[in-house]
């Protein structure tokens with residue numbers, strides 16, 4: 001049983017003050033993009049995880065992996081053993097700020113549910129996703145959505161047309177908790193007043209609904225970007241190269257270090273990707289489109 005799930009970019013990531021539980025309330029506008037992982041679930045004597053693809057050497061293969069936690073959570077819900085082999089085919093950058101781990105968690109949950117025939121209702125699957133992590137519910141639903149709370153309370157958003165993106169993949173990852181802490185530290189140091197509960201920007205929602213890439217480029221916003229740049233100053237060079245090469249706008253994706261560039265069309269995407277790769281300011285560049293679907297079953301790969 002193979003399930004695919006896509007990466008995301010945050011076209012708005014507004015971060016509130018730290019909460020008592022350590023999380024931050026967000027106005028998080030997610031957009032699913034073409035990069036995707038696949039998780040294959042097969043019956044096994046006990047829970048086993050394998051992983052292949054770029055960066056897979058950095059993926060933990062123990063019980064801390066979100067796919068293992070997903071299988072264990074679903075099995076416990078249905079009073080069964082998580083006796084399954086989960087194989088992850090990675091394409092989404094590891095620790096890249098594109099919700100790769102969350103995509104794998106959502107894919108594993110759905111793959112196990114289908115393999116076991118447990119037919120968990122959608123609302124329950126979404127609850128289990130939220131237990132796994134703040135971004136996991138969005139990986140299940142895909143498209144575009146506004147995430148409130150810590151990002152797990154979703155409202156679907158209308159999107160028209162196709163948005164073209166280029167992603168500059170970095171060497172090495174950034175830890176999401178470290179980036180959030182740096183964001184708090186920078187804001188404290190600057191004496192910034194931070195809302196408890198941030199609000200979505202109507203300009204972002206209108207641009208998505210209208211399929212207007214120029215308007216969306218003008219409204220892209222990521223409160224974690226200053227923190228990611230402070231931790232990884234070289235990302236400023238990557239952003240400058242992409243914008244100079246013709247992107248409408250560049251932004252750090254989520255907690256980074258992947259940089260996301262919104263471009264006018266597929267032709268520009270190719271040119272921006274080539275310029276980024278030639279610049280030596282990133283490991284690789286990938287052109288893709290949005291929106292992309294939520295986690296979904298795919299026919300078995302005969303070579304797997």
Ligand code: C5P
Nearest residue numbers: 022023024133134135150151176177180
């Ligand atoms: O929910 P998830 O496990 O993916 O979050 C990873 C880390 O990111 C959290 O432990 C927390 O440090 C940070 N985070 C946060 N506020 C959010 C989401 C995540 O501070 N809304």
